[in-house]
Amino acid sequence: MKLAALPRADWFGPLAIVILASIVITAFDPSFLSPFNIQILLLAASVNVVVAMSQMIIIAIGQMNLAIGAIGGFAAITFAGLMQVWSFPPPLAAVCALGLGAAAGLFNGALIARTGVSAFVITLASLSIFKGADLGITRAQPFYGVPASVKAFGNATMIGPIPWLALPAAVVVIGMWRLLYRQKVGRFILAVGGNSSAAELSGVSIERTTLWAHGLSGFLAALAGIMLVGRLQLGQPSIGDDWLILSFAAPVIGGAALAGGHVSVFGTLLGVVIVAMITQALVIFRIDPFFVQVVLGLLILWTVGVNRLREVRLSGGRA
Numbered sequence: 581m582k583l584a585a586l587p588r589a590d591w592f593g594p595l596a597i598v599i600l601a602s603i604v605i606t607a608f609d610p611s612f613l614s615p616f617n618i619q620i621l622l623l624a625a626s627v628n629v630v631v632a633m634s635q636m637i638i639i640a641i642g643q644m645n646l647a648i649g650a651i652g653g654f655a656a657i658t659f660a661g662l663m664q665v666w667s668f669p670p671p672l673a674a675v676c677a678l679g680l681g682a683a684a685g686l687f688n689g690a691l692i693a694r695t696g697v698s699a700f701v702i703t704l705a706s707l708s709i710f711k712g713a714d715l716g717i718t719r720a721q722p723f724y725g726v727p728a729s730v731k732a733f734g735n736a737t738m739i740g741p742i743p744w745l746a747l748p749a750a751v752v753v754i755g756m757w758r759l760l761y762r763q764k765v766g767r768f769i770l771a772v773g774g775n776s777s778a779a780e781l782s783g784v785s786i787e788r789t790t791l792w793a794h795g796l797s798g799f800l801a802a803l804a805g806i807m808l809v810g811r812l813q814l815g816q817p818s819i820g821d822d823w824l825i826l827s828f829a830a831p832v833i834g835g836a837a838l839a840g841g842h843v844s845v846f847g848t849l850l851g852v853v854i855v856a857m858i859t860q861a862l863v864i865f866r867i868d869p870f871f872v873q874v875v876l877g878l879l880i881l882w883t884v885g886v887n888r889l890r891e892v893r894l895s896g897g898r899a
Contacts, residue, residue, distance in 0.1 A: 660815020685798020
């Protein structure tokens with residue numbers, strides 16, 4: 581990419597915000613970039629980037645998935661429960677939980693593709709189904725029998741302040757980039773999101789593409805749930821309850837078009853970093869961390885407004 585084209589890249593704006601915010605926060609508190617704080621930021625961002633990618637792939641086809649948190653929570657308690665109740669080894673329990681997440685996503689995708697009902701309605705209903713199953717199985721009580729190896733993976737570091745949790749997150753980011761920009765199925769997903777009628781006339785199967793997107797979304801939500809079990813060191817029934825706003829905020833901050841057809845993998849990654857930095861800054865400045873929800877809402881409104889202005893400009897000023 582030529583230097584002159586850099587400012588037009590989706591990830592350039594979020595990257596500039598990350599750099600500027602780092603300089604400003606560090607000027608007020610030099611400990612912000614200490615190894616300990618970097619580790620805390622990476623631990624939060626590692627899980628959140630997988631959550632954001634789970635929603636991003638659905639935004640790419642012009643839909644939304646309200647059930648991401650419920651699927652991730654259901655997979656998390658399945659993972660922890662299999663290890664505590666049935667003494668499953670962690671790898672086998674993880675495979676079962678990931679399979680459950682993919683199956684839940686495929687269930688949503690099949691209903692959306694074959695009934696024509698809005699993804700909003702289908703995933704809202706499945707949110708209730710999976711969350712109800714989560715609470716019914718656990719009786720709203722956590723699973724504490726998480727093996728030491730899982731706890732270590734969720735909190736230990738590889739090199740310096742870089743945690744092991746960053747490894748699956750990095751694999752997901754690279755995999756999503758290759759899927760969307762180097763694989764045929766990724767081009768199909770973006771084509772369906774851009775113009776489903778034109779994509780269908782070109783021979784793209786709308787049903788199969790929808791199944792692919794939702795199946796992958798469920799798989800990634802389950803992976804995020806498993807990662808969070810390791811980080812929290814227990815299978816908490818409330819896992820996933822606070823994912824929804826973040827899952828939309830990061831892709832939108834990263835330049836995703838909510839109408840579908842355009843997303844940015846690295847922009848979404850930087851969106852997650854921005855959210856993590858905001859949360860950490862609130863802690864450092866002793867501001868109530870619940871205000872992060874207010875900030876996220878304002879960021880979403882701002883980025884949607886910027887995207888709308890960009891669309892109007894590209895269309896020659898027609899609203």
